[in-house]
Amino acid sequence: FRYWETKATRTTCSYCGVGCQLELLVKENKIVDIKPAHGESNEGLLCVKGKFAYNFVNHPDRLKKPLIRKNGKLEEATWEEAYEIILNKIREVKEQFGADAIAGFSSARVSNEENYLMSKFMRAVIGTNNVDHCARLCHASTVAGLAVTLGSGAMTNGIADVKHADAIFITGSNTTEAHPVMGAFVHQARKNGAKLIVADPREIPLAKEADVYLQIKPGSSVALSNAMIHVILQEGLEDEEYITNNTEGFEEVATVVKKYTPEYAAKICEVDPEDIRKAARLYASCNAASIIYSMGITQHVNGTENVMSLSNLALVTGNLGKSGAGVNPLRGQNNVQGACDMGALPVVFTGYQPVTNPDIVAKFEKAWGSKLSDKAGLTVTQAIPAAEHGEVKLLYIMGENPMISDPDTNHVRKALEKVFLVVQDIFLTETAELADVILPAAAFAEKDGTFVNTERRVQRIRKAVDAPGESKPDWMILTEIMNQLDYACSYNSPEEIFEEIRSVTPSYAGITYKRIDKEGISWPCPTEDHPGTPILHIGKPTRGTGLFKAVEWVESPELSNKEYPHILTTGRILYHFHTKTMTDKTDGINVVAPHNYIEIHPTLAKEKNIKDGDLVKATSPRGEIQVIARVTDIVDENVVFIPFHWGDGANVLTNGEVLDPYCKIPGFKVSGVKIEKL
Numbered sequence: 001f002r003y004w005e006t007k008a009t010r011t012t013c014s015y016c017g018v019g020c021q022l023e024l025l026v027k028e029n030k031i032v033d034i035k036p037a038h039g040e041s042n043e044g045l046l047c048v049k050g051k052f053a054y055n056f057v058n059h060p061d062r063l064k065k066p067l068i069r070k071n072g073k074l075e076e077a078t079w080e081e082a083y084e085i086i087l088n089k090i091r092e093v094k095e096q097f098g099a100d101a102i103a104g105f106s107s108a109r110v111s112n113e114e115n116y117l118m119s120k121f122m123r124a125v126i127g128t129n130n131v132d133h134c135a136r137l138c139h140a141s142t143v144a145g146l147a148v149t150l151g152s153g154a155m156t157n158g159i160a161d162v163k164h165a166d167a168i169f170i171t172g173s174n175t176t177e178a179h180p181v182m183g184a185f186v187h188q189a190r191k192n193g194a195k196l197i198v199a200d201p202r203e204i205p206l207a208k209e210a211d212v213y214l215q216i217k218p219g220s221s222v223a224l225s226n227a228m229i230h231v232i233l234q235e236g237l238e239d240e241e242y243i244t245n246n247t248e249g250f251e252e253v254a255t256v257v258k259k260y261t262p263e264y265a266a267k268i269c270e271v272d273p274e275d276i277r278k279a280a281r282l283y284a285s286c287n288a289a290s291i292i293y294s295m296g297i298t299q300h301v302n303g304t305e306n307v308m309s310l311s312n313l314a315l316v317t318g319n320l321g322k323s324g325a326g327v328n329p330l331r332g333q334n335n336v337q338g339a340c341d342m343g344a345l346p347v348v349f350t351g352y353q354p355v356t357n358p359d360i361v362a363k364f365e366k367a368w369g370s371k372l373s374d375k376a377g378l379t380v381t382q383a384i385p386a387a388e389h390g391e392v393k394l395l396y397i398m399g400e401n402p403m404i405s406d407p408d409t410n411h412v413r414k415a416l417e418k419v420f421l422v423v424q425d426i427f428l429t430e431t432a433e434l435a436d437v438i439l440p441a442a443a444f445a446e447k448d449g450t451f452v453n454t455e456r457r458v459q460r461i462r463k464a465v466d467a468p469g470e471s472k473p474d475w476m477i478l479t480e481i482m483n484q485l486d487y488a489c490s491y492n493s494p495e496e497i498f499e500e501i502r503s504v505t506p507s508y509a510g511i512t513y514k515r516i517d518k519e520g521i522s523w524p525c526p527t528e529d530h531p532g533t534p535i536l537h538i539g540k541p542t543r544g545t546g547l548f549k550a551v552e553w554v555e556s557p558e559l560s561n562k563e564y565p566h567i568l569t570t571g572r573i574l575y576h577f578h579t580k581t582m583t584d585k586t587d588g589i590n591v592v593a594p595h596n597y598i599e600i601h602p603t604l605a606k607e608k609n610i611k612d613g614d615l616v617k618a619t620s621p622r623g624e625i626q627v628i629a630r631v632t633d634i635v636d637e638n639v640v641f642i643p644f645h646w647g648d649g650a651n652v653l654t655n656g657e658v659l660d661p662y663c664k665i666p667g668f669k670v671s672g673v674k675i676e677k678l
């Protein structure tokens with residue numbers, strides 16, 4: 001093709017939470033190339049996924065017609081036939097078992113407008129708060145932890161703001177692979193002279209260039225944070241003025257960290273105590289230090305306390321409310337922040353307004369014209385067992401693939417086989433294969449709307465090509481279903497839905513499509529003349545005072561079963577995204593990352609007589625998988641790593657039963673396993 005024959009449409013990348021801006025180049029209703037655009041969060045950069053992995057939009061495997069299950073087989077149907085089956089089943093379940101026997105999974109993949117409608121559909125039309133999405137599996141602990149300590153459960157500073165840091169503490173984030181453009185900004189900060197501390201069980205690429213690298217044992221983060229605070233207090237490196245003027249609860253934390261000497265914590269973390277001292281001094285001795293973390297912190301049965309312990313570190317050093325500092329969770333998916341903001345969570349409406357507050361419930365009842373439930377709904381991790389045990393009878397999944405993303409796949413399969421399952425998606429995913437009805441949806445390049453990136457920036461997505469076959473945008477499907485359930489709504493465009501969102505959401509009230517046409521705006525943005533909030537907690541933390549929360553390290557219960565002596569930890573790789581439904585539709589990606597693997601340290605490999613490329617059986621109390629060995633000293637001797645992207649892979653082994661008590665996130669990052677050569 002010739003570039004001058006293409007039409008460029010600016011939009012937002014549909015992969016990770018960096019939210020890079022790009023231009024889709026279209027010829028004859030087909031995306032033929034992608035060019036980077038200059039956005040606030042990417043400054044003209046794109047990674048390999050954003051630049052090349054667009055073939056999924058054009059892929060012949062896209063769902064083009066509704067499918068219904070007849071005699072055990074999925075067959076093509078008309079929209080009318082598919083809707084009739086769904087509507088009859090919804091009415092039947094509601095009548096026989098009540099609204100709470102229905103649950104909906106919304107999606108971090110779809111737009112804000114679509115998440116808002118899924119929440120409205122479940123709450124105002126079905127009559128239940130059983131709506132959640134996969135943030136439950138990634139950053140539910142961030143929302144729970146930071147909302148309690150700081151008053152806002154989101155990234156405090158901007159993505160490019162990290163360039164102004166004097167020191168960066170990266171823990172539980174393989175930044176250059178999972179959020180590559182953020183990784184590029186970390187490199188720029190390094191060039192500007194920033195010091196780098198990395199704590200991670202795997203020697204990730206950034207560990208090799210760190211000033212201090214702590215190869216911590218999976219599940220030991222609280223001990224590390226407490227020991228760093230111990231050193232900071234012992235050496236007088238705390239910010240006394242900030243603690244006095246802006247915080248509460250300091251004394252309790254100071255008491256708890258007394259026993260976390262570097263020597264004590266080093267035994268728990270399995271690192272050198274001198275490295276803990278070096279890390280604490282580097283973090284606390286500069287003007288602005290940024291904490292960057294991701295699922296190595298959050299995906300634990302004590303994930304919320306991991307997050308609180310990082311918040312303690314920032315509070316004790318006054319590293320909040322200024323450029324180059326902050327507590328910065330990196331959200332995994334393109335719109336996981338937006339899905340949370342839109343109230344695709346069982347305990348809050350949009351903008352984190354609680355469903356248990358009578359005034360808030362009354363406000364939404366007036367806006368939506370329906371009687372609403374004030375009972376907290378089921379999380380994803382509660383709805384799956386409830387489906388298995390017969391309490392949830394109908395599950396409506398929009399744009400999620402729990403058969404790969406959720407822990408303990410064998411149990412997930414049993415649960416999904418038991419319910420009446422509706423799946424709305426762009427491909428026949430592993431989850432859709434189990435559905436009773438499948439509705440074909442439009443992809444990001446085929447619709448208008450908004451995504452919110454990890455720095456809270458609300459940005460536009462724009463239609464560049466037509467959706468294939470009879471597929472439709474999710475917002476249109478939900479609108480049609482709501483109308484057919486006698487709930488009148490007449491949205492003609494995503495902008496109309498967005499106008500409704502901002503009318504009920506104070507933190508979005510000042511954001512309009514017109515204002516975010518070019519650069520987007522970071523919430524909170526309460527009025528149309530407000531510039532947005534790129535940095536939170538300036539002056540004081542949002543909750544008034546920053547709350548120190550004293551937390552103790554507790555060993556993961558997974559490590560008590562001696563029959564499974566090795567620690568499995570899971571994560572992402574550069575080339576694939578999430579359950580790889582999109583990235584595995586790109587030939588080049590499959591050449592560089594064709595199959596699953598398990599990383600095993602050379603010492604363990606020798607003990608088990610395993611060589612690079614051998615087939616290995618990995619077993620946990622939940623199940624067993626076969627996977628190809630990659631012998632490498634990136635991992636420690638007793639730790640193995642499996643990327644979670646592949647089916648019949650890592651999540652067959654992970655535990656879905658034991659959950660974080662605050663937010664119900666599972667402990668994906670620590671599973672007891674045994675391995676043997678096949």
Ligand code: SF4
Pocket residue numbers: 013014015016017018019020042045046047048049050051179180181182
């Ligand atoms: Fe897309 Fe993330 Fe890569 Fe940017 S860094 S191009 S948002 S996958």
